[in-house]
Amino acid sequence: MSRPQPLSGFPELLPRQRIVELQVVDHLRRAFELHGFANLQTRAVEPMDQLLRKGETSKEVYVLRRLQADDRDTSDAELGLHFDLTVPFARYVLENAGKLNFPFRRYQIQPVWRGERPQSGRYREFWQADIDIIDQGELPAHYEVEVALVVADALRDLPIPAVRMHVNNRKLSQGFYQGLGIADTEEALRIIDKLDKIGADAVAKLLIDTVDATPEQAEACLKLASISAADTSFVDEIRALGVTDPLLEEGLNELAAVVDAAAKAAPGFVVADMKIARGLDYYTGTVYEVFIEGQEHLGSICSGGRYDELASDGKHTYPGVGLSIGVSRLLVPLLQSGALDATREVPTCVLVALANDDDRAAATGLAQRLRGRGIPTQVSPSAAKFGKQIKFADKRGIPFVLFVNDEGTQIKDIRSGDQVTIDVDAWNPPAEDLHPTIVTA
RNA sequence: GUGACCGUAGUUCAGCUGGUAGAACGCCUCGUUGUGGUCGAGGAGGUCGCGGGUUCGAGCCCCGUCGGUCACCCCA
Numbered sequence: 001m002s003r004p005q006p007l008s009g010f011p012e013l014l015p016r017q018r019i020v021e022l023q024v025v026d027h028l029r030r031a032f033e034l035h036g037f038a039n040l041q042t043r044a045v046e047p048m049d050q051l052l053r054k055g056e057t058s059k060e061v062y063v064l065r066r067l068q069a070d071d072r073d074t075s076d077a078e079l080g081l082h083f084d085l086t087v088p089f090a091r092y093v094l095e096n097a098g099k100l101n102f103p104f105r106r107y108q109i110q111p112v113w114r115g116e117r118p119q120s121g122r123y124r125e126f127w128q129a130d131i132d133i134i135d136q137g138e139l140p141a142h143y144e145v146e147v148a149l150v151v152a153d154a155l156r157d158l159p160i161p162a163v164r165m166h167v168n169n170r171k172l173s174q175g176f177y178q179g180l181g182i183a184d185t186e187e188a189l190r191i192i193d194k195l196d197k198i199g200a201d202a203v204a205k206l207l208i209d210t211v212d213a214t215p216e217q218a219e220a221c222l223k224l225a226s227i228s229a230a231d232t233s234f235v236d237e238i239r240a241l242g243v244t245d246p247l248l249e250e251g252l253n254e255l256a257a258v259v260d261a262a263a264k265a266a267p268g269f270v271v272a273d274m275k276i277a278r279g280l281d282y283y284t285g286t287v288y289e290v291f292i293e294g295q296e297h298l299g300s301i302c303s304g305g306r307y308d309e310l311a312s313d314g315k316h317t318y319p320g321v322g323l324s325i326g327v328s329r330l331l332v333p334l335l336q337s338g339a340l341d342a343t344r345e346v347p348t349c350v351l352v353a354l355a356n357d358d359d360r361a362a363a364t365g366l367a368q369r370l371r372g373r374g375i376p377t378q379v380s381p382s383a384a385k386f387g388k389q390i391k392f393a394d395k396r397g398i399p400f401v402l403f404v405n406d407e408g409t410q411i412k413d414i415r416s417g418d419q420v421t422i423d424v425d426a427w428n429p430p431a432e433d434l435h436p437t438i439v440t441a
Numbered sequence: 442g443u444g445a446c447c448g449u450a451g452u453u454c455a456g457c458u459g460g461u462a463g464a465a466c467g468c469c470u471c472g473u474u475g476u477g478g479u480c481g482a483g484g485a486g487g488u489c490g491c492g493g494g495u496u497c498g499a500g501c502c503c504c505g506u507c508g509g510u511c512a513c514c515c516c517a
Contacts, residue, residue, distance in 0.1 A: 006509085114515085117442085119510075122517080301517065303516085326517030327517085391478080417478090
């Protein structure tokens with residue numbers, strides 16, 4: 001059995017699924033460009049020290065090596081495939097700082113790679129659609145609202161279930177833990193993040209065992225994590241817990257500003273949620289996670305945050321804020337379950353039938369006239385029986401077959417069976433048939 | 442990296458206490474001799490993931506291996 005087997009974690013789509021994915025990506029592009037984001041493409045590889053600069057993500061990185069590399073040859077810096085688009089972007093900004101105009105906004109839609117064991121909704125190669133705004137020295141807080149609203153726009157009108165963005169602020173959580181007297185606030189954050197998965201009791205136990213929290217401190221952490229609100233009412237709720245800390249205060253003010261502005265601009269999309277802790281460890285303030293409503297257990301389909309220190313050459317710092325939509329995570333499950341599909345598996349709108357093989361030149365001419373007016377057309381592969389040529393179209397979902405016969409030039413809608421004489425230079429398919437479209441189950 | 446479960450036509454699956462391979466759908470042909478879909482008849486397609494072992498005999502039992510799914514870790 002030499003037939004290749006699929007490789008787990010490297011999803012590949014069928015043509016009709018890819019049509020859906022392409023249209024979704026086009027939609028995202030349009031939304032990003034409407035907000036003035038310029039596109040950027042960065043190389044697939046980064047030096048390992050760049051990738052590992054922040055945090056212990058090392059085991060997630062695929063390392064690249066030349067087959068002929070000599071063991072003793074250390075002249076080539078070790079290279080790894082990028083695991084997100086933010087780290088390469090930060091590197092790119094530093095590298096091109098002199099040629100870019102700040103604040104700089106860009107979007108990037110590319111594959112990323114993570115060397116982890118795949119499971120449902122988690123892949124080793126997947127696509128991200130990333131937007132970021134980076135400034136020089138200082139990054140105004142209003143950009144934290146803007147990127148959230150761009151994502152709200154981008155995800156609107158997509159044929160996907162309703163989504164909601166949960167927002168928190170790392171200063172708020174870590175300031176709270178700090179004010180409470182917990183030393184390892186990073187680890188506390190990580191534990192709180194497991195709340196939905198393992199439950200409150202297990203989290204409390206972990207806090208007590210791992211970061212030496214007292215039962216009372218653990219209780220307070222859980223109380224904080226339970227707070228969420230679609231408006232700024234969370235501020236008073238948190239203050240009522242009686243913990244004071246300058247960092248907490250800063251976080252409260254920042255989060256309140258983001259939630260307030262977002263609630264006005266996109267009512268119902270953003271909710272402050274104190275148990276949001278995740279994201280890569282370079283985030284320093286606001287953090288975002290977007291979930292499919294009612295499907296929170298599937299994980300976030302988009303996440304991001306503010307990072308003040310990621311892009312820094314020691315002399316200049318370029319703080320940024322951005323969000324990354326997990327295109328594969330969002331679409332692959334919907335495609336594989338059949339919840340999303342395309343109306344056909346080819347772009348072709350018209351198949352030109354062939355009465356006999358000598359007619360191919362004439363048929364090609366007709367096809368070219370249709371293409372000249374933007375109608376995707378292909379000529380039948382052979383002058384087989386007309387029944388077979390119609391079946392060829394039917395199997396691919398091509399809606400129209402063009403015949404040249406005694407009646408003249410006729411077009412048949414193979415769904416209805418209607419066949420009418422047309423003028424090739426004037427006929428147009430219904431707008432919804434010109435290109436494949438997305439259908440939801 | 443750790444653990445659990447699973448690998449049989451293109452696909453989804455069945456296959457009894459071990460006795461030499463099945464269904465449905467899909468595909469091809471014909472009925473319908475150049476206008477499909479329905480219906481009917483016929484047909485092609487499998488070294489049962491791979492390697493070894495036990496046995497007179499293995500899809501089935503044992504060992505190994507590769508692959509897949511899920512969970513942990515981490516994250517989109």
